[in-house]
Amino acid sequence: MIKGAFLVEPLTENKISKIIDLGVNEISLKWEYCNEKHTDILRNQGIKVYAEFSVFVHEEMWRKHPGSRPIDRSGHPMEPVNGYYGVCPNHPKVREEKLMTIASVIENKSIDGLWLDFIRYPCHWEGVRTPPIAEYCFCPNCLEKYEKEVGGTPEGDKWVTWKCEQITGFVKEVRKRIEISGKSIQLGIFAVPWFDDEYGGAIRSIIGQDFRALSSYVDVFGVMAYQKFTGQPINWISDIVEAIDRTTGKSVVPLVQSMDRPEKVSSDEFEYSIGMAIKGSSKGMLIFHLEDLLMNEDKFKILQQVFNSCG
Numbered sequence: 001m002i003k004g005a006f007l008v009e010p011l012t013e014n015k016i017s018k019i020i021d022l023g024v025n026e027i028s029l030k031w032e033y034c035n036e037k038h039t040d041i042l043r044n045q046g047i048k049v050y051a052e053f054s055v056f057v058h059e060e061m062w063r064k065h066p067g068s069r070p071i072d073r074s075g076h077p078m079e080p081v082n083g084y085y086g087v088c089p090n091h092p093k094v095r096e097e098k099l100m101t102i103a104s105v106i107e108n109k110s111i112d113g114l115w116l117d118f119i120r121y122p123c124h125w126e127g128v129r130t131p132p133i134a135e136y137c138f139c140p141n142c143l144e145k146y147e148k149e150v151g152g153t154p155e156g157d158k159w160v161t162w163k164c165e166q167i168t169g170f171v172k173e174v175r176k177r178i179e180i181s182g183k184s185i186q187l188g189i190f191a192v193p194w195f196d197d198e199y200g201g202a203i204r205s206i207i208g209q210d211f212r213a214l215s216s217y218v219d220v221f222g223v224m225a226y227q228k229f230t231g232q233p234i235n236w237i238s239d240i241v242e243a244i245d246r247t248t249g250k251s252v253v254p255l256v257q258s259m260d261r262p263e264k265v266s267s268d269e270f271e272y273s274i275g276m277a278i279k280g281s282s283k284g285m286l287i288f289h290l291e292d293l294l295m296n297e298d299k300f301k302i303l304q305q306v307f308n309s310c311g
Ligand SMILES: [Zn+2]
Pocket: 070, 071, 088, 089, 090, 091, 137, 138, 139, 140, 141, 142, 143
């Protein structure tokens, strides 16, 4: 079973001893923080290291490539939402630069896996409760590429299928880079936790994640099953894991929220959510995130007990 922890800050020696104490067997770390001095200590303990790579996101991209700021159907540029800056997945320079950096991570970092994060069309999905959901992207790059490759009005099944292909196509390129490297690196993506038919099929039409198509290139789906951020009941965690498992046939691992946001996650709720996360066809779980867990002794002990009692 995957007993994982997602880190949002760099590793320290103190954190490494906590990771070992917690019984973790896999960590996810921003690729920029993967330095061998620390990751070797973990790998020598049998703990796998996954590098997390944020793809179509960040304010820096808007500044560097202003044309990468997404445009909605009415021609309005996207506004940032709670610090989230979505990026057009079809900006040629963004795609090229991201792929080059990913290739260098694959070549140069000592890692067991790679997580592609923000591998999707722009949407602040955690905040979505009811349709309509703002759709992107109708920028000149997107419209021109669609006209050239498909043609016609950007709407309906053809448009949605094409959007999904842009995301799947990028993942396919990353898979190729891993194969070329000859290294044994697992490829994962962070999946938006929406069912096929939820919000009128928005997982494909808005997000551009076609789990079935992606499963040809992805080894593991990390499902962002944050029940408080999304306002879902705890049982939903196992329901969405089962649904994505059925669609993909690949390893599915939920990310479980420990953070008290937007409201408190009590110790009881936390314990129950872990139980939901690891049941059924789930291959384990990742705690989101370690730094938060380290500030809560109760939750740390709950997770430690679960990790120590599972094989
Ligand atoms: Zn665009």
